[in-house]
Amino acid sequence: MIYNIYIFNKDGLCVYYEEWNKRKQSVNLAEDQKLLFGMLYSLKAFISTSSPKPIDPKTGFHCFKTSTYKLHYYETLSCIKFIILTDPNTPDLREDLKKIYSSIFVEYVVKNPIYQLKSTIKFYAFVNPIKPNFKQKT
Amino acid sequence: MNKKYDKLGTDVFNKVEKISSELFTLTYGALVTQLIKDYEDIEQVNIKLEQMGYNIGIRLIEEFLAKSGIGRCQDFIETAEVIAKVGFKMFLGVTAHISDWDSDKKEFHLIIEDNPLIDFVELPDHYKHKLYYSNILCGVIRGALEMVQMKVKCTFVKCALSDESTSEIKVVLEEVLSDLIPVGYD
Numbered sequence: 001m002i003y004n005i006y007i008f009n010k011d012g013l014c015v016y017y018e019e020w021n022k023r024k025q026s027v028n029l030a031e032d033q034k035l036l037f038g039m040l041y042s043l044k045a046f047i048s049t050s051s052p053k054p055i056d057p058k059t060g061f062h063c064f065k066t067s068t069y070k071l072h073y074y075e076t077l078s079c080i081k082f083i084i085l086t087d088p089n090t091p092d093l094r095e096d097l098k099k100i101y102s103s104i105f106v107e108y109v110v111k112n113p114i115y116q117l118k119s120t121i122k123f124y125a126f127v128n129p130i131k132p133n134f135k136q137k138t
Numbered sequence: 139m140n141k142k143y144d145k146l147g148t149d150v151f152n153k154v155e156k157i158s159s160e161l162f163t164l165t166y167g168a169l170v171t172q173l174i175k176d177y178e179d180i181e182q183v184n185i186k187l188e189q190m191g192y193n194i195g196i197r198l199i200e201e202f203l204a205k206s207g208i209g210r211c212q213d214f215i216e217t218a219e220v221i222a223k224v225g226f227k228m229f230l231g232v233t234a235h236i237s238d239w240d241s242d243k244k245e246f247h248l249i250i251e252d253n254p255l256i257d258f259v260e261l262p263d264h265y266k267h268k269l270y271y272s273n274i275l276c277g278v279i280r281g282a283l284e285m286v287q288m289k290v291k292c293t294f295v296k297c298a299l300s301d302e303s304t305s306e307i308k309v310v311l312e313e314v315l316s317d318l319i320p321v322g323y324d
Contacts, residue, residue, distance in 0.1 A: 010285070056210050077203055077210055078285040102204035110200040117196065 001087040003069060007105070008081040009118060012037050016121045040073065040081065062094055076101055143219050147227030150206050154228055163257045170271060180268045187270070188292075191277020199282040202228065214311050215239070217288065218246050221279065221309075230254050244311040247295065250275075253305045256298055266300040276307060289313040 004019035014033040026032050047061055048054075063072045065088050072084045074097035082097045082105075109115055173183045202208075206224055211217040222234040232254060238247040255272045270276075276292035283290050289312045296306040 059209065076200070077208075078199055079287075080200075106200045106204045110197050 001090070003085040003087070005085075006033065006036060006081075006083040007121070008033075008037055008083070010079040011118060013118065013120070015119070036083065037081075040083075062092060072097060074098060074101070080105070143223035144233070146206065146208075147224040147233060150224060150228045151231060153205060159231070159254055159257070163254060163259075166255050166274075167259060170269075174269075180265065184270050184273050187273040188277040188280075191274035191279075192281035193277075194274070195278040195281020195283075196285050198229065198278060199285045202282065203286075214243055214246075214288075217283070218248070218309070222248060225282070226250070246309055248279075248307045248309060250298075250305040250307070253298060256305070259299060261299045267297075270294040270297055271299050272297065272305060279307070279309060287315040289315060 002020050003022050004017065006014055007016040009015045014030075014037070017029070017033065043061065051060070059075075061073055063070055065071075067088065069085050070088045070090055072086065072090075072093040074082045074094055076082075080101070082100060084093055084097065086093070109121055115121070170183070170187070173186055174180070177183050177186060202225060206228065208220060208224065211220060218236045222236050226232055226234045230253075232250065232252045235249040235251070236246050237249060239245070253272055255275070259271060261269060261271065273294060276294060279292050280290055291310045291312055293308050294306070295308045296303060298305045
């Protein structure tokens with residue numbers, strides 16, 4: 001069961017957000033997104049300082065799990081972050097996140113001449129293909 | 139290491155969509171000609187080409203990362219290899235050579251023997267050593283590397299159209315930016 005998806009750009013702006021089966025409605029969405037970004041920032045800093053050998057926090061950290069949800073995380077080398085919240089029993093979604101990046105995000109967003117980098121994604125060409133991808137899993 | 143990237147470059151090249159190289163070369167030629175008409179000042183044309191390249195580079199890097207599936211480079215030497223063997227192969231269908239490393243390993247020359255941009259091109263004498271016809275490549279490299287946290291400076295040192303040898307771009311690593319915190323985020 002997929003709850004929601006966030007995509008953050010290089011500057012920490014949430015360029016895309018979508019929710020499907022979220023049970024608890026958010027009070028302040030923008031605040032939540034900021035909090036999530038801040039948490040990931042701290043987590044990454046912690047990962048790289050606490051590891052005995054150098055690891056890349058972008059690839060070393062896949063997900064974390066609580067009793068009610070699991071957070072899947074994928075960051076590209078160009079600092080675009082893909083985050084999906086699912087129920088705790090979902091297997092690792094890294095490959096799916098990579099697929100969203102390479103076959104949907106790059107094709108429909110980056111290559112779209114109308115899309116201004118650093119703005120939020122609103123057009124349907126991106127939103128539509130992303131949905132069926134997840135419908136199968138929900 | 140070299141062999142690995144040669145193969146990856148060929149693999150990725152086979153994967154990407156192709157267009158006619160003549161069409162590409164001629165379109166680029168038309169673009170440069172138009173810029174020269176619009177700006178008149180050759181120095182401005184060089185700057186504009188670099189800026190256009192930069193805007194291409196910041197988007198092109200995403201496709202590069204997605205299609206090549208490459209991980210983070212260990213050092214700048216590896217970065218140079220990847221640009222020459224994979225990047226150039228993927229987008230231009232040719233590979234480049236690396237030479238002239240400085241002692242700090244922060245500066246190298248990228249030699250392009252078979253630059254598809256300059257096929258069928260002849261520069262009039264009064265533009266030689268003034269116009270960097272393929273200056274767009276400098277911008278692409280700068281833009282692409284900036285998105286992966288490397289600030290570089292690219293300049294043409296030799297242009298095949300002026301010097302009747304190979305094209306040579308100097309790439310200087312100025313700074314590796316921190317990827318943890320976005321600029322101006324608090």
